[in-house]
Amino acid sequence: MATLDDVAPGTRSKRKLTGYWLILPGAIWLGLFFVVPFFTLISTSLYDPTGSVETGYSVTWHVQNFADAFSQYKGSLWRSLWYAGVATVLCLVIGYVLAYAIAFKAGRWKNLLLILVIAPFFTSFLLRTLSWKLLLADDGFVVDALQTVHLLGPDDRLLNTPFAVIAGLTYNFLPFMVLPLYASLEKIDVRLIEASSDLYASAAKGFFKVTWPLSLPGVVAGTLLTFIPAAGDFINAELLGSPNERMVGNNIQSLFDIGDYAAAGALSVILMAIIVALVLVWVRTSGTEELV
Template sequence: MATLDDVAAPKAKRKLTGYWLILPGALWLAVFFVIPFYSLISTSLFDPKGSVLTGYDMTWHFSNYVDAIDQYKGQIWRSLWYAGVATALCLVIGYVLAYAIAFKAGRWKNLMLVLVIAPFFTSFLLRTLSWKLILADDGFVVDALQTVHLLGDDGRLLATPFAVIAGLTYNFLPFMVLPLYASLEKIDIRLIEASSDLYASPLRGFLKVTLPLSMPGVVAGTLLTFIPAAGDYVNAQLLGSPNTRMVGNTIQSLFTTQGDYAAAGALSVTLMIIIVGAVLMYVRTAGTEDLV
């Protein structure tokens, strides 16, 4: 009997230790991440007649959503569309890089991985500003495209959807490469060798073996790229024009310059719901549930 207690006692103590260790962090996230969603939802139902100065009345104003979606559906669509294209581009470019690092880099693997995250070492805004220079009207990219007549003489890249998508693709590429690399790296190379031993062409081997095995990375990378891209407004602001405003631009200006909290809240909740819905649908189709 005594032995049973001896075993049980430290275990119970250990259980409590776990709680104590996680408590401060969990509390921080509960108060400053979970509860704010509640505040956001209640803000989105405020009477829109209020203002930051006079305060808002809670009137369960569900029509805020109808109004916000109706007024800003263009920006919402544009965000999803730009983020979708940028994610697809990231997937293609990122897969090549992740594949090269996982299977072809040899002893340069670690160096290449550091280089993947190295852009994070300097400011996100400055890198985005650099794109403004690269895509400028008298820049070399526009010149080159005009020379080969892919772009008209007065054609431009800056302030077009192209520039915004280019910026999004560039900025979120590492979020695609890292999960792709992580899942490619886990693949048993013998499986790929086996497919070629069994006379599969390299392409067939890739499509039938490597690609399916890397699906968890594809799903994780796609989500980690699409979600921040859909909510981003820095690229649209620095590289785009008023015609390329995304939903993030609108939410930001409704909150900070126009002070229309009710509409901003409704739009923000709408964005979150769309993203959660898209993520659930995507994960279900892609069939990967162990993302965390």
């Protein structure tokens, strides 16, 4: 049998070049739509804050932009992280139960349930959020039902509250949690779970000793896919919240709209840096460093 040493040097060179040609389209795509925008954002955050759309901007390495942006918008920044964190935890609880049921209990209905999980993606993100606005409206049946059973007072409401924003985030990003969890749970050998039962482990102990550790890669992937876009989201806060529920994404959008590119860029970089730091800490503490 021929080995790698038996292959002619010219043939080996052609194979190496073939690999580079295959990854070239992806590299160009990442360069144009990730690397270039990334450095553009960094340079924007270092603009001279005295510039304007009319007079133009110049990169003056004005690092004070970061301190000013953090000082002015730290409230919405922490609010975004809090809302995203709560929504991620809710997605994890709901999504794990759903993914577990699909992986181990659905039987021949498994494919249908997976289609139902991703079905919301076939409609617009904006349309789904507007639907929540109708559901939680003051004159909607949800508020009427909760007021009827005295879970809400006569003057209480759901819309334009933190509850509405977190509910919208949880609903919109739930599929991002379910799919990685299902992929991880579906790979688990059920004989390992049965073995824990044969060794006299209770159902709860078997879950935390066998199922949960084996599904941890899916948990980490799902939480990252949920938390990162939720922290930067602005649609849910815009449509379901009030000015008191503004998230950092709303402030970034407003700053870009009014032409304050220096502050908008600095705030975007701050958010990105915080998310990257949180992601690294989460991955390291969860024991799945290979995902980084």
